[in-house]
Amino acid sequence: MYTYKSGIAKIDDISGGFDAGSNILILAPPMSFADQLAYALTRPLEGEYSIVLSTNERASEVVDYFKLSGTDKRFIGVIDAITKTSTPSIADTQRLMFVSSPTDLTGIGIKFSNMVESIFEGDFSEGEQGLFPPPIRFCINSISTLLMYRRLEVLYQFLHVLTAKLKKTEGVGFYIINSESFDDKTLSLIKQLMTGIIEIKMDQNNNYMRVQGIRGVSSDWMKYTVTKGQVSILP
Amino acid sequence: MIPTGIFGLDEILGGGIPDGSKAVFSMEPGVNGQLFTISVLACALARGQSCLVITPNTSQEAFLHDAARLRTRKLEYAQGQLHFIDADERNQIRRSNTTSGKTEQAWKDRIASICDKYRIGLIVVYLDLISEDFGIEKGLKMLDSACASGSPTLVIEYLNLMGPDMPERFISEHHFDLVISIRSSFSPLPHFNYFTILQSAWAKNEPRSVPFIISEGKIVPYIPRIVITGPAKSGKSTFVASASDEGLSVDRMSADGTATTVVMDLGRLSWKDFDITLYGTPGETRFDPLIPPMLRHAMGVVLVLDPDRPENLPRARDMIRQIISLKIPVVIAANHRNKAGALSDDEIRAGLGINRDVPIFFISATDKGHVAKVLESLIDFITRFTY
Numbered sequence: 001m002y003t004y005k006s007g008i009a010k011i012d013d014i015s016g017g018f019d020a021g022s023n024i025l026i027l028a029p030p031m032s033f034a035d036q037l038a039y040a041l042t043r044p045l046e047g048e049y050s051i052v053l054s055t056n057e058r059a060s061e062v063v064d065y066f067k068l069s070g071t072d073k074r075f076i077g078v079i080d081a082i083t084k085t086s087t088p089s090i091a092d093t094q095r096l097m098f099v100s101s102p103t104d105l106t107g108i109g110i111k112f113s114n115m116v117e118s119i120f121e122g123d124f125s126e127g128e129q130g131l132f133p134p135p136i137r138f139c140i141n142s143i144s145t146l147l148m149y150r151r152l153e154v155l156y157q158f159l160h161v162l163t164a165k166l167k168k169t170e171g172v173g174f175y176i177i178n179s180e181s182f183d184d185k186t187l188s189l190i191k192q193l194m195t196g197i198i199e200i201k202m203d204q205n206n207n208y209m210r211v212q213g214i215r216g217v218s219s220d221w222m223k224y225t226v227t228k229g230q231v232s233i234l235p
Numbered sequence: 236m237i238p239t240g241i242f243g244l245d246e247i248l249g250g251g252i253p254d255g256s257k258a259v260f261s262m263e264p265g266v267n268g269q270l271f272t273i274s275v276l277a278c279a280l281a282r283g284q285s286c287l288v289i290t291p292n293t294s295q296e297a298f299l300h301d302a303a304r305l306r307t308r309k310l311e312y313a314q315g316q317l318h319f320i321d322a323d324e325r326n327q328i329r330r331s332n333t334t335s336g337k338t339e340q341a342w343k344d345r346i347a348s349i350c351d352k353y354r355i356g357l358i359v360v361y362l363d364l365i366s367e368d369f370g371i372e373k374g375l376k377m378l379d380s381a382c383a384s385g386s387p388t389l390v391i392e393y394l395n396l397m398g399p400d401m402p403e404r405f406i407s408e409h410h411f412d413l414v415i416s417i418r419s420s421f422s423p424l425p426h427f428n429y430f431t432i433l434q435s436a437w438a439k440n441e442p443r444s445v446p447f448i449i450s451e452g453k454i455v456p457y458i459p460r461i462v463i464t465g466p467a468k469s470g471k472s473t474f475v476a477s478a479s480d481e482g483l484s485v486d487r488m489s490a491d492g493t494a495t496t497v498v499m500d501l502g503r504l505s506w507k508d509f510d511i512t513l514y515g516t517p518g519e520t521r522f523d524p525l526i527p528p529m530l531r532h533a534m535g536v537v538l539v540l541d542p543d544r545p546e547n548l549p550r551a552r553d554m555i556r557q558i559i560s561l562k563i564p565v566v567i568a569a570n571h572r573n574k575a576g577a578l579s580d581d582e583i584r585a586g587l588g589i590n591r592d593v594p595i596f597f598i599s600a601t602d603k604g605h606v607a608k609v610l611e612s613l614i615d616f617i618t619r620f621t622y
Contacts, residue, residue, distance in 0.1 A: 106394045109266075110269065114267065158396055
């Protein structure tokens with residue numbers, strides 16, 4: 001079974017990375033730059049592909065972020081749930097797809113399937129081929145936004161289907177949720193869909209994370225920074 | 236009757252959806268099935284009917300743009316023929332009504348007023364957000380009562396997050412006339428989509444599952460792999476050639492001076508709106524390692540055997556065991572040459588160890604009519620199969 005490197009020695013040296021089929025919740029307070037950590041973990045390594053469902057920023061901004069970290073954009077796909085609201089006639093491309101709004105779960109599901117299918121069929125990367133079966137990293141850059149538009153029960157069912165599909169395709173998923181905006185019931189329900197949790201906290205302008213549910217990896221807090229898509233653990 | 240505009244489906248439904256009916260397309264998340272409702276809408280517009288689209292999760296402009304992209308051409312309609320209640324209007328209704336009861340009434344009034352004013356013949360509803368706003372029971376009741384006066388046809392697209400039992404509830408609890416479930420599977424092919432007609436009140440059919448692809452803006456019933464196999468010299472290549480609109484066979488002369496297939500036969504045909512690809516296996520035992528990978532993604536198998544050669548039955552028996560163990564629909568084509576002493580239906584069944592569930596056809600593989608009958612039976616079998 002494929003293992004997805006995290007780029008964090010404290011995880012990769014012990015567990016090898018994230019097992020294929022893992023779904024990881026990134027539990028983060030506001031303004032903790034959790035998206036940077038999520039993108040760093042979603043960044044495709046050689047032979048891999050990435051798909052980001054963006055509920056917070058435009059596809060172009062997501063792609064720019066990955067480009068800045070030196071990623072080949074031919075291996076990145078974005079499902080953009082923002083742009084179509086202001087530009088209804090924007091057209092899909094192979095790697096940039098648009099849904100009408102974060103409420104449009106039908107569209108999100110279809111675009112996700114279309115991208116995965118196109119990766120499997122080798123149509124995704126302009127003739128460049130990665131590994132087969134293709135390792136796919138997936139990120140939702142905020143479940144919190146989806147929860148603003150949809151009821152928890154509905155979103156739970158939807159994420160249940162999505163995480164199961166990702167598991168079936170042996171991908172890995174990272175899902176950001178704001179740890180301070182939702183009650184315990186909401187967080188606990190979303191956690192049920194996950195195989196691991198990365199919790200973020202901020203203290204005196206420093207970022208800390210701790211990992212739960214990844215075999216062998218300690219759940220101690222680690223001070224970290226993210227620079228150009230690379231996570232560094234600080235002493 | 237409003238045609239669905241979907242190849243194969245209209246034929247099964249006896250022409251389409253009768254006026255005044257209630258139909259639901261229940262879509263599993265992620266399945267590319269949006270073209271089903273849009274196709275019905277396009278057909279109703281082409282008939283000159285006034286239509287109302289209730290699309291609470293998107294704007295009118297985005298809907299029209301997406302519909303044009305899915306169909307590869309714009310929806311054609313006359314001025315005043317197509318009406319919308321879209322995301323903007325949903326937001327307005329929500330903003331101006333403070334309680335759920337008032338919001339519900341505002342929806343009813345709005346739908347009823349459009350239906351009355353424009354003599355709406357078809358209402359297309361994207362139920363997802365309506366069921367979120369009101370719950371599915373209340374949402375459907377609201378639509379029923381709003382549509383009561385003019386009895387328009389109601390076509391619903393439903394994102395089914397509730398699991399496989401939900402389509403059945405549309406039949407038993409909500410009394411829909413047509414219930415079609417659109418789903419995907421990873422077997423026999425990865426990312427394989429199919430629709431199942433669970434209920435059609437006017438065209439009594441057993442539930443059928445039809446695999447499909449989307450090609451050039453249309454839903455096309457699609458059978459990507461039917462394998463034609465059987466012992467050597469049973470007539471497989473002839474069968475593929477007789478069945479195909481176009482094809483390829485790679486043969487070499489064997490020691491006895493007859494042609495034998497050394498790679499595989501490939502044929503493609505369009506039959507009753509189905510796009511079908513046939514793969515004929517070589518019959519010589521040395522090619523046996525080729526057969527399991529070909530069967531792996533097969534949706535159906537025709538086992539061709541020669542009833543004049545009883546000595547080939549043990550090999551055919553091995554093959555059919557392999558096919559049945561993989562749970563692939565199979566039919567037998569006994570390529571008969573009218574020789575004395577040929578095996579009978581009962582002798583073939585006994586020799587192969589199969590019961591009466593597997594059909595046996597006595598055919599001439601050179602006769603296109605015979606071959607078509609075998610394929611018709613197999614496709615019938617495939618569409619009744621539970622994926």
